[in-house]
Amino acid sequence: MSRNPFNPSWGTRPPVLAGRQEILQAVFEDLAAGPGHANYHHVFYGPRGVGKTVLLTEIAEHVHREWEWAVVDYSGTPEYGPRQALAEAAPALLRQLGGRRASAQGLPRRVEAAAPVPGRPLRASVELPGVDASQFLPLLQRLAELAQKRGAGLLFVVDEVQRARAQPDLELLGNTVQQLERRRGLPVSMAMAGLHNTPRHLARACTFFERQDKVQVTDLGPDATRVAYLEPLATGGIAIDTEALELLVARSQGYPFAIQLYGHRAWERVGEGGRLTLAEAMIAVEDADRWLAVNLYEPRWDRxxxxxxxxxxxxxxxxxxxxxxxxxxxxxxxxxxxxxxxxxxxxxxxxxxxxxxxxxxxxxxxxxxxxxxxxQDLGSLRLPPPRRPPRSGPSP
Ligand SMILES: Nc1ncnc2c1ncn2[C@@H]1O[C@H](COP(=O)(O)OP(=O)(O)OP(=O)(O)O)[C@@H](O)[C@H]1O
Ligand SMILES: [Mg+2]
Missing domain, CATH: 1.10.10 (Arc Repressor Mutant, subunit A)
Structure with missing residues (x-):
């Protein structure tokens, strides 16, 4: 059986990035405009499964592939922040940007310690101490200068930014990038994504973030949703009846995670060379809805x-x-x-x-x-009266 073009795992590359062309084009134009441009940094926010990670991935891969930019990429957690991400990425980036000579020149000791030794596996990232806060700016500056010399830039990617610590992690990153990009004109850009509270979370980190535009990532429109089904199905050699497609489009409501899940189930039912009928599509959708209930809705409700x-x-x-x-x-x-x-x-x-x-x-x-x-019974909404009603004053 050939590979299902709808990859089922979260966060991996979709078979087609439908409906995001406008966003991507704007981002690449902003980056091409160079440091100092008003929208040189990009913040995306939106609900789970709307396609934030794949958007970041596409941006990072594009700048790396097309422009040979250096990329530092990590997913925020309280334990793993920009200092660890930079420590882990720096040795390879120095080699990429500066060749052997640059990689040998005075790396902070902790970064050297993190460098991969041939034949020995890289230390687990949780164990990485990260570069010292005082080394963060000089190291990023050095990388950015090397990138600039090659006519490239450096992209610092932070996913799940709502989980990253506002202080000290995002504050350090924001202030450092502000220094390098705004004051020294170096090509260091940030691309970040997180849930809906991301703009507020960033505003708590430092004022530089307050001034950056934030782009809300929303569900796909019906046309983009059709493309998101049709292209991968065609790749997988599957024909689809119009009513079946319209059912999939109507039920997924443009929610990328649902599109991917419904598409995956539909493909599984029909297989390469087959034809997706309305009856098969209905079974696939019900099957996928059960999955959503068990894995997304019920666990949320239980909490x-x-x-x-x-x-x-x-x-x-x-x-x-x-x-x-x-x-x-x-x-x-x-x-x-x-x-x-x-x-x-x-x-x-x-x-x-x-x-x-x-x-x-x-x-x-x-x-x-x-x-x-x-x-649930949405007809009965009222809570029982509060246990201790507030007193309105001393009784007469
Ligand atoms: N534009 C798109 N076209 C087709 N499929 C997409 C698109 N965007 C996202 N997907 C698919 O939807 C799923 C969810 O995408 P992604 O993981 O990027 O969401 P997310 O917003 O990062 O979610 P979370 O907040 O949970 O991390 C992925 O399987 C991805 O392949
Ligand atoms: Mg994500």
Whole structure:
């Protein structure tokens, strides 16, 4: 059996990057404009599975392949930050940019220690101490200068940026890049991506980030969704009936992760050289929906407490997008301030909703509203009265 063109694992390269041409073109134009350009750095944010990582990957691969840029690429965690990423990447980048001579010249000791020794595996990244904060700027500067001499640049990629520590990690990165790119005119650019709270998280790190444009990554439109199904199916030698395609398009609602999952299941049902009919597509979609329920929706639901559950049910009952917190409060029988702890947890801990506009909430997990409508009773939303009603003053 030949390879399924819809790769099932999260975060890997999609068979076709549909509907992102405009974003990519703008990014490459911004980078080509050089240091000092207003949009020299790029921040993407959006819900899980919308395609942020594949966008970063495409940008990084393009600048590396087409322009021979140096790339430092990592996924943020509290333990692994820009200092570790730079320590790990520097030896190979110095070789890439400067040849043997540059790699031998006075690397910070810790970086030398991290350099791969032929025949010995690279140390596990969690063990890497990272370059000292004081060495971070000189080392990045050196790499950027070498890149500049070759007419290239350096791209610092941070994925899952909401998980990276605002202090000291993102603050160090932001301040250093500001120094090098803005003040010294060196070609160091950042490309970052994270969930909806990313812009606020970055603003807490340093003021430089506040001033960068942030691009919201949204679901694909119907035309791009069709392309995202048709191209890989054609590659896999599968014909598809129009009704089957329209079913897949309607059910995935442009959510890239669902497209990939539905496409994968559909391909599996038909196999190379086959034809996807409406009946087969329906089975594939139901199969994939069960997977989504078990792996995405049910685990999220299990983690929510009673108030949080009442809130998400109310959001689903009220339409799922752009629901006023005030209306949610009325629906569950609380005041907005009585819901503020649960609201905060839904936003920042469970990542189930985001704030599309001040005072409003919307689901961050596409399809969650449909799953709630199918599995929960959205007719009964009211919470029992609060256990200790606030006293209005001393009793007479
Ligand atoms: N434009 C696209 N066209 C086709 N498939 C896509 C597109 N964007 C993303 N995908 C597919 O959707 C899935 C999710 O993409 P990706 O992992 O980049 O999402 P993400 O936003 O980084 O999610 P998370 O927040 O969970 O990390 C991947 O399997 C990817 O192959
Ligand atoms: Mg990702």
């Amino acid at each position: 929510l407490d009673t108030t949080e559950r009442a809130m998400v049910k109310a959001i689903a009952a009220l339409g799922g997008t752009m629901v006023a917190t005030r209306d949610i409060a009325t629906a569950v029988g609380r005041t907005p301030s009585q819901l503020s702890v649960a609201r905060h947890a839904l936003l920042n801990e469970h990542h189930v909703v985001h704030t599309p506009r001040y005072g409003h909430l919307a689901f961050d997990l596409p399809g969650f509203d449909r799953w709630l409508a199918q599995t």
